[in-house]
Amino acid sequence: MSFTLAIVGRPNVGKSTLFNRLVGKKLALVDDQPGVTRDLREGEARLGDLRFTVIDTAGLEDATDNSLEGRMRRLTERAVDMADICMFMIDARTGVTPTDELFADILRRKSAHVILVANKAEGNAAEAGVLEAYSLGLGEPLRLSGEHGEGMPDLYSVLMPLAEKFESEAVDHSPVTDVVLDEEIGEDEVESIPEPTDAKPLQVAVVGRPNAGKSTLINKILGEDRLLTGPEAGITRDAISLRMNWNGVPMRVFDTAGMRKKAKVQEKLEKLSVSDGLRAVKFAEVVVVLLDADIPFEQQDLRIADLAEREGRSVVVAVNKWDIEDNKQEKLRDLKEAFGRLLPQLRGAPLVTVSAKTGKGLDRLHDAIMRAYRVWNRRVPTAALNRWLVGMLEQHPPPAPQGKRIKLRYMTQAKSRPPGFVVMCSHPDKLPESYTRYLVNGLREDFDMPGTPIRLYMRGQGDKNPYKGKRAKNAGALAKHLNKRGG
Template sequence: MSLTLAIVGRPNVGKSTLFNRLAGRKLALVDDTPGVTRDRRPGDARLVDLRFTMIDTAGLEVAGPDTLEGRMRAQTEAAIDESDGALFLIDAKAGLTPADELLADILRKRGKPVVLVANKAEAKGAESGMLDAWRLGLGEPCPVSAEHGGGMLDLRDAIVEAFGEERCFPSSDSAFGEAVTDVDVPTPADGADENDEGPDYDETKPLRVAIVGRPNAGKSTLINQFLGQDRLLTGPEAGITRDSIAVDFDWKGRKIKLFDTAGLRRKARVQEKLEKLSVADALRAIRFAEVVVVVLDSTIPFEKQDLQIADLIVREGRAPVIAFNKWDLIDNRQEKLAELREMTDRLLPQVRGIRAVTVAGQTGEGLERLMDNIALVHRVWNRRISTARLNRWLDHVVGHHPPPAISGRRLKLKYMTQIKARPPGFMISCTRPDAVPESYTRYLINSLRADFEMPGVPLRVVYRSGDNPYAPKDGKTRRPSLMPKKSATRAKSAGTGKSRTAKPKPAKKRG
C-alpha cells in the first residue's frame, strides 16, 4: 500500500470510530469520554475497492509541551508528518470550534492533501455545521456517519479525487489485496509424527511479543528504547497507555512485533468503563502473543499483582520472560540480584527455571540480553520430543519413583507421547486417569523440565485410559456373571412364583 492517511481532529469527533469502520473490526477503544486515544495506531483500511494505510491519532488540544496533552499533540503532529495526507474530521452536529481552526492551520502549513470529513451527519441540525465547515478553506466537506457506516461511498470518491487514481490504485493486483489486521491470529501447531522430533526451529520466522505489567512499570519506555525513537507516549503519570499498540522492528534480521499494553491493576480497583476496556484489550494481546515479557519494577518487585499476571500467562499457555526494569536505580546490585533470584524461584514454582533479565528502559542496559532470552524461550516453547525418547524416559522415572497406590490398587503408566507444542503438551495412557494425584503430576513435569531442558515454559500433561475390549459399545457398564444361565423351565417358574418341586394335587374321587 503506497497511500498513508492520518485521521486527525479534536477530541471526541469520532476518529477511532471511523478507524474501526475502515478496518472492518474493533481495534481501537471507543468511548464517549474525550481523549480516549493517546498513542498513534496504524492499521490497514478497506473502503470498497480502495486500500490504504491509516493512522489513528489523539485529539488535538492546546497545552504546554511538558504536559500530557502536549505530548499527545506531538504524537499527532508526528503522524501527520509521516503520512501522505490527512482525513480531517469535524463534528457536524456541534459545528466548528477554535480547536478545529487551529488544526486546519497546522494542516495547511504541512502542504499535504486534506479530505475534510463531516462526521455525525445523521444527527439533527448537522446541515448547519457542514455549511459552517466551508470557512476552513479546505474544500467541500464530505458528510459521513462513522458509527452507522453512512457516506462511505462518498468518502471513497473524495479520497480518490484528492490524491488521484494513479496514487490510490498503483496496480490492479494490490487494489484487491486482503487487508491485514493489527493483531495476527496465530496458526495452531500441526501434529508431528510420533517417531521424529518435528520440523526444525525457524529462526527467521516473525515473532509476536507482548509487554505487560503493572501501571508505571516502564513498558512504553522499554519499547521506545528498542525502536530508538519516541514512538509511544511516555511520562511520569501512571496509566498513560490505554490501547494495545503493535509496533514492528528488526532484530538481527528477524521481524519482531511488539505489543504495548495498558497497565494491569487489581481487579477490585478497576471500576471505570474505560479502564475495563483497556484491560480487556491487554488480555487479548496476551492471548495472541507467543512470548510475554512481564515488566517488574526492580525497586518494588513481586507485588501480588505481578504474581497474578505471571500466573495468568502460564494458564494461557504463553512463554513468559521476566524483565526487572529500572535497574539503573539500584545501588547494591549483587545483593539485590541474589534476592531477586531467590524470590523468583520461591514465588513462581509453577514455571521453574523462568528466564529473568535485569534491564533499564531509560538507558537501554540489558536489552540485548532480553532479546536473546526471548528467542531462547520461544525455541523451547516450540520444542517437540519423539515418542521413543519419551517412553524410555517414562520407564526410567516410573522405575525410580513409581506412582502411588490408590485404594490399594497400583496405578500403571503404559504409554506417553507429545500431542502438541506451543506450549508442549503430553498424553500418558494409564489405568484410572482420574485417580492420579496432583503431586505425582508435578513430579513428572519437573522431571520433564530437567531431563529435556525445557525450563521456564508451561507444560501440559493429560491422562487417558486405554480402550477396554470387553466393554459394551453402547456405553453401558455391565459386569459379567459367573453363575450359569437359568434354564427356560426355571425362569418360567421363577416368573410365576411357583416351585418346580411342588407335588401335584390328588384327583377328586367320583361318587
C-alpha cells in the same frame, strides 16, 4: 498493506469510533469524555476490497509545551508524517472551530493527501457544520457517521484512486497457538520451529503495573519516541501495537495499560484499559512481564504472570530501572529466589535486568524473548519421550490408590505452542496431581523447556480384557442349550 491512513482531529470528534468501524473490532477505547486516546494505535482496516493500515491518534490541541497535551500533539504530528493519507475529521454538529482552522493549515503544509471528513453528519443539525467545512480550504468535505456507518461507500470512492498508487500487500498478524501435531514426531522433525517473517512477525506483549516503564522500554527498542511517556502513572490507556525489526527479527510489540488491583480500578475508562491489556496477552506469543526493581513481585505482578501462563503464552520476566539499583548482586539473588518460590509454574523462565532509560540490557532481553519463543515451539520425538517415561517410572513409580496399580503405557506430543503431551494410562482419574507435577518438572529439566507452559493430559486406553462382556452372553447360551436337552 496497500497504504497507511491516519485519522486526526480535535478531541471527541469521533476518530476512535471510525477507527473501530474500519478495523471491524472494538480495538480503540471509546467514551463520551474527551482525550481518551493518547497513543498512536494501528489497525488493519477493511473497506470493500481495500486493505490498508489505519492509525488512530490523540486529539489535536493547541499546546506546544512539554505538558501531556503538548506531548500528545507531537505524537499526532509524527503520525501525519508517517501516513500516506491523512483524514482530517471535524464534528459537523459543532462546526468549524479556531482549533480546526489552525490544524487545517498545518495539514496543508505537511501532508500530500488530505481527506476532509465531517463526522456526525446524520440529520439536519449537521448541515451548517458541513457547509462551514468548505472554508478550511481542503476541498469538498465528506459526510460521514462513524457511529452509524453512513457515508462509507463515499469514503471508498475517495480512497480507491489513491490506493492504486501504493503496492498491495495483505498481512495476517494473528498468532498461531495450540498447533495440533497430526503424526508422531520423528528425530528429524525436532528443529522445525517457524521463523518470524514480515508476513508473520513474532507477537510480543509487554505487561505490568502502572509506571513500570513499558512505553519507555518500547521507545528505547524502537530508537524513537513513538509512544507517549512521562512521570504520570497510567498514561497508556490502549493496548498499542507497533511493528518493528529488532536485531533482524520482525516483531509486532503490544504496549499495554498498567494493570492494578481490581479493587483500585474505579473509573470506567481504566476498567476498559485493563481488559484491553488482557486481550493483548491473548494476541501475543511471548509475554514480557515488566517489574519495577524497587517493588518487584507484588500480588498484581504475580497475577499477570499467572494469567499469561494460563493463556498458554511463553513468559519472560524483565526487571526495569536496574540502573538506579545499588546492591545489584544481592538484589538479583533475592529476585531469583522470590521468582522460583512465588511462580513455580514458570520455573526456569528467563529473568532479565534492564534499564528502559539507558537501554542497558536490551540485547539480553531480545535473546531471552527468542529463547522463550523457541522453547514454546519445541517438539520432542516420540521415541525419546517413551525412553524418558520408562526412566521416570523406574525412578518414581506411580501410586496404587485403593490397591489399583496405575500403568503409564505410552506417551507422545500432541501439540506445540505451548508444548502439550498425552500419556495413555489406566485409571487416569485416579492419578494424583502431585505425580503429574513430577512428570511436568521432569519434562522441563530433561528436554530443556524452562519457563514455558506445559500441558500434560492423561488419557485412558479402556479395558484390554478381550473376554469382558462375553461371559454373560456365553452363560445365557449355555443355559438355553441345557434347557433344550432337558426338554
